[in-house]
Amino acid sequence: MTDHGDIVLEASTRRDFIAEVLASPGGERIHDCIQCGTCSGSCPVSYFMDNPPRKLIAMVRAGMRDEVLNSKSLWYCTSCYMCTARCPRKIAVTDIIYALKRLAMAEGKAAAKNAVALAESFVSVVNDRGRNFEPGLLVRYWFKTNPLAMLSSGPLGLKLLMRGRLPVTGERIEGREQLRAIIAKASEMGGE
Amino acid sequence: MRLAYYPGCSLAATGRAYDQSTRAVCRHVGIELEELEDWNCCGATSYMSVRELVSYCISARNLCLAQKQGLDVVAPCSACYTVLRKTDHYLCELPELRKNVAAALEAGGLSYQPGAVRVRHLLDALLAEGGLERIRAEVKTPLSGLKVAPYYGCQTVRPADGFDHPEFPTKLDQLLTALGAEVVYYPVKTRCCGGSLMGSRPPAALRLCKNLLLCAQQNGAQMIATACPLCQMNLDGFQGEVNRIYGMHFDIPILYFTQLAGVAMGLPDADLGLGREIVPAGPALARCTRRLVVAGEG
Numbered sequence: 001m002t003d004h005g006d007i008v009l010e011a012s013t014r015r016d017f018i019a020e021v022l023a024s025p026g027g028e029r030i031h032d033c034i035q036c037g038t039c040s041g042s043c044p045v046s047y048f049m050d051n052p053p054r055k056l057i058a059m060v061r062a063g064m065r066d067e068v069l070n071s072k073s074l075w076y077c078t079s080c081y082m083c084t085a086r087c088p089r090k091i092a093v094t095d096i097i098y099a100l101k102r103l104a105m106a107e108g109k110a111a112a113k114n115a116v117a118l119a120e121s122f123v124s125v126v127n128d129r130g131r132n133f134e135p136g137l138l139v140r141y142w143f144k145t146n147p148l149a150m151l152s153s154g155p156l157g158l159k160l161l162m163r164g165r166l167p168v169t170g171e172r173i174e175g176r177e178q179l180r181a182i183i184a185k186a187s188e189m190g191g192e
Numbered sequence: 193m194r195l196a197y198y199p200g201c202s203l204a205a206t207g208r209a210y211d212q213s214t215r216a217v218c219r220h221v222g223i224e225l226e227e228l229e230d231w232n233c234c235g236a237t238s239y240m241s242v243r244e245l246v247s248y249c250i251s252a253r254n255l256c257l258a259q260k261q262g263l264d265v266v267a268p269c270s271a272c273y274t275v276l277r278k279t280d281h282y283l284c285e286l287p288e289l290r291k292n293v294a295a296a297l298e299a300g301g302l303s304y305q306p307g308a309v310r311v312r313h314l315l316d317a318l319l320a321e322g323g324l325e326r327i328r329a330e331v332k333t334p335l336s337g338l339k340v341a342p343y344y345g346c347q348t349v350r351p352a353d354g355f356d357h358p359e360f361p362t363k364l365d366q367l368l369t370a371l372g373a374e375v376v377y378y379p380v381k382t383r384c385c386g387g388s389l390m391g392s393r394p395p396a397a398l399r400l401c402k403n404l405l406l407c408a409q410q411n412g413a414q415m416i417a418t419a420c421p422l423c424q425m426n427l428d429g430f431q432g433e434v435n436r437i438y439g440m441h442f443d444i445p446i447l448y449f450t451q452l453a454g455v456a457m458g459l460p461d462a463d464l465g466l467g468r469e470i471v472p473a474g475p476a477l478a479r480c481t482r483r484l485v486v487a488g489e490g
Contacts, residue, residue, distance in 0.1 A: 130232040134202075190243035
């Protein structure tokens with residue numbers, strides 16, 4: 001005999017996941033997907049993906065929340081928007097992948113670990129200066145993830161430095177307090 | 193024509209040559225750039241923050257500043273251009289997001305009327321406001337015989353509804369032709385360079401760069417012209433790595449379209465940031481313009 005409770009639970013989990021995606025900017029049209037595969041065929045990195053974009057959308061609609069959010073494929077998207085430009089149903093596929101990345105980050109999924117480290121470094125640099133300071137960001141990021149990367153990037157860094165392309169001090173904006181107040185308010189409202 | 197100039201963070205660092213040549217060329221063709229006062233980071237991609245609202249708010253502060261300055265924004269960086277445009281677009285379309293962003297901006301004493309500011313890419317602004325006729329008239333040393341691959345990258349023309357076709361744009365082709373260069377067939381002109389994957393997933397990004405360089409080489413290009421600091425950085429800075437991994441011998445300089453425009457207009461090298469590229473552009477430029485080889489090359 002079927003356990004009716006499980007079916008109800010499963011159906012609601014599935015609906016919740018779709019609702020989360022539907023609620024994010026660009027996610028509104030996910031129901032319109034006809035699974036034509038134009039997105040996967042257009043994706044320059046589908047070659048590296050276990051779950052290319054068409055399949056990811058099908059998985060979202062099937063409510064496969066954990067499989068989707070644990071998928072490494074999300075982190076191969078380069079945001080080139082070719083899928084979005086070509087989609088015959090005008091689905092913002094790239095923005096849906098952004099939404100999935102953020103969900104994976106918010107839940108601390110293993111595949112999102114580096115992205116979370118990068119996001120945290122990024123927000124703290126912007127909070128501090130108002131502008132991104134690439135060397136400062138990288139040092140913070142590498143410190144959290146892979147300190148050895150600092151050594152291997154030495155030769156290129158030196159070339160950039162010699163050509164005046166690697167500033168040693170970053171710029172700061174005047175309105176740092178203002179920006180911090182905005183970020184603080186946004187974090188508070190967007191918080192869990 | 194006056195525009196609020198939004199250089200973006202890359203143009204203060206790895207993309208300095210783009211900043212220099214943009215200012216020089218715009219001044220030369222009568223486009224007045226007024227730097228957006230106290231601009232901040234564009235917010236980068238919307239997963240740079242775990243919370244999307246934070247990204248949109250960081251981005252929206254710039255739109256507030258431009259609205260105050262009463263000018264449209266011009267961004268040379270394709271990523272900044274896409275992010276700022278997308279923020280404005282979603283603020284217009286999504287009432288919930290509009291409400292939340294407005295509340296956060298208010299905490300900083302700012303407000304923004306969605307749709308009030310038009311965000312333009314530099315390539316668009318230069319052609320529309322400077323004008324091809326004017327540009328052609330300013331050419332002092334045509335880039336005769338220089339074979340250039342016109343590389344737009346992704347975010348210059350996508351997602352869509354921008355200033356040119358999302359897959360087969362022609363604006364950069366037109367500009368390069370006006371400068372006297374020979375534009376080669378380059379079917380991958382809007383394919384991706386890998387962007388920030390070069391940091392997080394190098395094998396994927398290196399493969400994309402290899403494809404772009406190979407196509408340019410096979411079509412006889414002596415140079416690639418780009419309109420984005422990320423594209424320039426990946427194709428120029430990592431060309432050696434591509435050669436190492438794939439056993440290739442690419443030696444293709446990557447210049448910004450503004451640098452090529454400046455060279456053709458006879459502007460001084462120092463104003464155009466020439467010599468900052470890692471794969472030296474001097475020899476290729478010297479051949480076509482009969483100039484002395486620029487300083488700073490190996």
